[in-house]
Amino acid sequence: MKTAAILAAAGLVLATAAACSNGENDEASDETVETVASAQTAETTLGVVATAAEAYPDAAGRAIVTVAETTSVGFTVTGLEPETDYTSHLHDASCEADPPGGEHWLADPEADMSEDNEIHLHLTTDTDGAGTVSVQSDLIADERVKAIVVHLDAEGEHTDAMTSDRILCGDLELE
Numbered sequence: 001m002k003t004a005a006i007l008a009a010a011g012l013v014l015a016t017a018a019a020c021s022n023g024e025n026d027e028a029s030d031e032t033v034e035t036v037a038s039a040q041t042a043e044t045t046l047g048v049v050a051t052a053a054e055a056y057p058d059a060a061g062r063a064i065v066t067v068a069e070t071t072s073v074g075f076t077v078t079g080l081e082p083e084t085d086y087t088s089h090l091h092d093a094s095c096e097a098d099p100p101g102g103e104h105w106l107a108d109p110e111a112d113m114s115e116d117n118e119i120h121l122h123l124t125t126d127t128d129g130a131g132t133v134s135v136q137s138d139l140i141a142d143e144r145v146k147a148i149v150v151h152l153d154a155e156g157e158h159t160d161a162m163t164s165d166r167i168l169c170g171d172l173e174l175e
């Protein structure tokens, strides 16, 4: 009887988790422990990486990441090329790394690099080379996030790690 009770309880937990993930109902949520991550915010100043210093002497920016039930990332840049497309990602190493920011942060480190497994932002600058962008992702940024990097927009395959086109980098610290 004890075993049956445990199995029944496990079944209830699984059923509750499935219901919550669909966002349909939470009437049984008092049967489970709520594990909503406490919100945290990290801010950083973006600096020009060494390889871009000559081309972008005035580039600068500021980024903010807020992690709660989703991850919100936003940044503002100035001093870039006017009316130009840029891509930004959360990265897994500090701006001191080589290349700055290391590789892309992957929500599932065992899965491949893809837009679905990373947090991306796409930005087109205005006529003054400035811009602001924000994105909200269902992926939960964690302590493996170490930096945000702004690249010239990539041409070709996304799986290119884009080591040569980094312009701005800012260190981030999440728990």
Ligand SMILES: [Cu+2]
Residues within 6 Å of the ligand: 088, 089, 090, 091, 104, 149, 150, 151, 162
């Ligand atoms: Cu990147």
